[in-house]
Amino acid sequence: MSPLDARCLRRKLLEAQHEQTPVALCGGAFVSACAGGYYWWLTQQRFYLYWMLVAALVILSRLALYLCFAAWRRRQNGKAVESASWRHLHVAGFVAAALTWAIVGLYVEYSLPFADAAFIYVCLAGMVAGSVVSTASVSPRMFLIFSAITLLPLSLVLLISLEPQKIAMGLVCVGFFVFSLRSIYRIADIFEGFVASSVVNEQLLRELRQEQRQVLKLNEQLREDIEMRSRTEQQLRAQKQRAESLAEKLYALSSIDGLTEIPNRRYFDEHFTEEWSRALRVQSVLSLIICDIDYFKDFNDRYGHLMGDDCLKAVASTLDLHARRAGDAVTRFGGEEFAIILPGIGLQEACMLAEQMREAVMALGIAHTESRVSDLVTISMGVACTIPSKDARPDMLIQHADEALYRAKHQGRNQVVSAGAV
Numbered sequence: 477m478s479p480l481d482a483r484c485l486r487r488k489l490l491e492a493q494h495e496q497t498p499v500a501l502c503g504g505a506f507v508s509a510c511a512g513g514y515y516w517w518l519t520q521q522r523f524y525l526y527w528m529l530v531a532a533l534v535i536l537s538r539l540a541l542y543l544c545f546a547a548w549r550r551r552q553n554g555k556a557v558e559s560a561s562w563r564h565l566h567v568a569g570f571v572a573a574a575l576t577w578a579i580v581g582l583y584v585e586y587s588l589p590f591a592d593a594a595f596i597y598v599c600l601a602g603m604v605a606g607s608v609v610s611t612a613s614v615s616p617r618m619f620l621i622f623s624a625i626t627l628l629p630l631s632l633v634l635l636i637s638l639e640p641q642k643i644a645m646g647l648v649c650v651g652f653f654v655f656s657l658r659s660i661y662r663i664a665d666i667f668e669g670f671v672a673s674s675v676v677n678e679q680l681l682r683e684l685r686q687e688q689r690q691v692l693k694l695n696e697q698l699r700e701d702i703e704m705r706s707r708t709e710q711q712l713r714a715q716k717q718r719a720e721s722l723a724e725k726l727y728a729l730s731s732i733d734g735l736t737e738i739p740n741r742r743y744f745d746e747h748f749t750e751e752w753s754r755a756l757r758v759q760s761v762l763s764l765i766i767c768d769i770d771y772f773k774d775f776n777d778r779y780g781h782l783m784g785d786d787c788l789k790a791v792a793s794t795l796d797l798h799a800r801r802a803g804d805a806v807t808r809f810g811g812e813e814f815a816i817i818l819p820g821i822g823l824q825e826a827c828m829l830a831e832q833m834r835e836a837v838m839a840l841g842i843a844h845t846e847s848r849v850s851d852l853v854t855i856s857m858g859v860a861c862t863i864p865s866k867d868a869r870p871d872m873l874i875q876h877a878d879e880a881l882y883r884a885k886h887q888g889r890n891q892v893v894s895a896g897a898v
């Protein structure tokens with residue numbers, strides 16, 4: 477038991493004794509009145525008057541002590557403060573009460589015959605027996621003080637009286653004292669055990685409440701942490717979404733040709749590889765057209781670069797208009813060259829589409845007086861087609877389309893040349 481608990485235990489024991497005080501005082505007052513009344517008519521009334529006044533004074537003093545202690549307890553508000561001085565005052569109260577009974581016992585013994593004195597023996601034995609209850613809660617020592625002062629002087633007088641009746645009574649008193657003393661130790665032990673375990677329980681309860689408060693505090697902290705974390709997660713998710721949409725926009729921007737607004741070479745490279753892989757997987761045809769504006773350098777020289785740009789835009793959107801199926805992609809391959817990816821289209825169909833495109837470009841009616849094949853802007857086109865195999869590489873189809881384009885240029889331009897099935 478900690479020093480704090482030991483102090484608490486002492487205080488609790490004192491409190492338990494304190495709670496017995498009203499009963500003890502009532503009992504004392506009642507027995508005093510009975511004894512005073514009984515002996516008033518048998519011997520000197522003056523002695524009993526004084527004795528009853530002293531007994532009343534002692535009872536009132538102990539009552540005042542009881543009230544003061546109760547007020548002090550209320551002020552302490554249940555704190556485990558040291559209470560040694562109160563204990564001493566309680567002991568003093570017991571000693572005073574014991575002395576009043578010892579005096580009356582001795583007085584009766586000396587002044588009255590045995591038969592009349594027997595009443596006081598009964599009273600004293602009753603007082604001692606009653607004090608077992610009120611003193612057991614504090615300490616056996618208290619009982620020892622009270623019963624020794626009350627009984628032993630009288631027992632001694634009885635034993636040395638040499639009268640058999642009195643000696644027998646003296647022995648009974650001593651025996652009563654000894655047996656009571658033995659019992660009080662047992663009762664005090666049990667009582668102290670109960671109070672000690674209640675003190676320990678209270679301490680445990682206090683610790684438990686403290687732990688509970690701590691756990692609640694930690695819970696609160698954890699809840700705040702979780703809320704903060706979920707807020708942060710939400711913010712991160714929103715930022716990630718923004719970053720992803722930004723990346724998509726950037727990717728789209730980086731895949732589009734700024735001038736013609738059709739997909740650029742970078743897009744071509746990625747998309748063509750994808751389509752190649754798909755065609756390889758499902759063993760379907762894949763066609764590629766590469767087309768080039770005829771005598772474009774001369775066009776630029778004649779009409780200037782800005783007109784050249786407009787021409788490129790017009791050609792690009794015309795080609796784009798003719799490749800509208802899902803998967804078709806008209807891209808700017810570089811300079812005045814365009815590449816058209818046509819998944820799932822055979823050579824013949826691709827050549828027909830290329831022819832339509834060529835005618836559509838001519839139909840734009842863009843004047844090109846410097847061209848040696850027409851007065852209008854024309855295009856030459858090379859078409860290649862394949863069903864990809866594991867041994868083949870995507871570059872090979874590009875190369876074949878390029879070679880076909882080369883032949884279209886050499887064969888007089890403004891025409892579609894097929895590379896044949898690769």
Ligand SMILES: Nc1nc2c(ncn2[C@@H]2O[C@H](COP(=O)(O)OP(=O)(O)OP(=O)(O)O)[C@@H](O)[C@H]2O)c(=O)[nH]1
Pocket residue numbers: 735768769770771772773774776780781782783784785788810811812885
């Ligand atoms: N206005 C403009 N001209 C470009 C652009 N990109 C490339 N060119 C021009 O395209 C011309 C290509 O010329 P060449 O490669 O000599 O070919 P060509 O004159 O078209 O002759 P053939 O292809 O043999 O018919 C060059 O003069 C480039 O400056 C562009 O974005 N805008």
